[in-house]
Amino acid sequence: MNRYLRLFRFGNGLMGMLGVLIGAFLASGTGIVDHLWSLAVACAVVVSFMAGGNALNDYIDREIDKIGHPDRPLPRGEITPRAALACGIGGLALACVLSLLMGSWTSTVVVTAAAVLMVTYEVYLKKTGFLGNLEIAILTGMLFLYGGAAVNNFEGNLIFAAMAMLVSVGREIAKDIEDMGADAGRKTLPMAIGVGKASAIAAIFYIIGPILSVYPLVAGMFNPLYCLVFVADAIFIYCAIILFKDAHKSQKYAKYAMMVALLAFILGVI
Incomplete structure (x- = not known):
């Protein structure tokens, strides 16, 4: 077993x-x-x-x-x-x-x-490569959508699913950059367009997610404890910056940022 x-x-x-x-x-x-x-x-x-x-x-x-x-x-x-x-x-x-x-x-x-x-x-x-990155990100976001569907509020989690998808794309690209030596036979984004351009694209996804995180606060969806999300946003921006020098550290810290963001979401609802 x-x-x-x-x-x-x-x-x-x-x-x-x-x-x-x-x-x-x-x-x-x-x-x-x-x-x-x-x-x-x-x-x-x-x-x-x-x-x-x-x-x-x-x-x-x-x-x-x-x-x-x-x-x-x-x-x-x-x-x-x-x-x-x-x-x-x-x-x-x-x-x-x-x-x-x-x-x-x-x-x-x-x-x-x-x-x-x-x-x-x-x-x-x-x-x-990139299409695979997108699909993994979509599946990640679907967890939020499915959780919403379980309580008959599918639409209520669209913004969270979108944020999860965006930062997940950035992290998946960073992981591909880190794994270039072991990815022979795969057409990953960094292999197709180069590490520099792939890093820039990943950085954009890392940054768009935090931009979206402002919306729930402005829309009054959460209580002030949700402001913890700005700590996660700062980590994501840091990940975007260091990605050009250290892909491993970038994707590792992005995972920590996701955990902080989840905590912010939970505290914001309480």
Whole structure:
């Protein structure tokens, strides 16, 4: 059983559950307690979806992982490629079916669209560079949208999804810059246009996100505690500056900035 937990990377599923719960809280505040059934289903959907996505990823990358991640179940021979593929397709399909239990077509549409994006990314877009970066960012933003859908307030999280998508694009490009030496065979953005231009594009995405973060405050959506988001904004701007010299440090600090921003969102709703 442990080998399947490693295939599914269950810890990632728990983080996905947390993302959905935060998205639901942002969309409904304390009203979240009125949607416990929907939230339970949403958490099950996310765990199933991420388990399927990770299994599909390991199936697609099974040859590459013999070098890059030899400790994973497929390279070690603990799970057959056929079993991993079945788990991948089964997990994504189960997520789509479970979403029907929420009684919301919005939820089902979001999950189905995410599943299509996941398969498209793993099979094709992963090797295309920037389009792959965009897709990963969209999937990140969809966690907020799905959390909102679970409490019948899909539209309420659009601004948060947009911010998450923008800074995620910047971080994904920074990761590609950092991994250039190990990305042979992939058409990543820095390989296509050069590190300097790719860094500039990533920096723009890092900065647009913080600009959008001002809107919830101006619109009166949050209480003053939301001002903590400006700390996250400052970190993102710092990431944009240091990206030109240290991609690893930039993407690492961007992750910290995302955590601070999430905390600001939560405090702003309380």
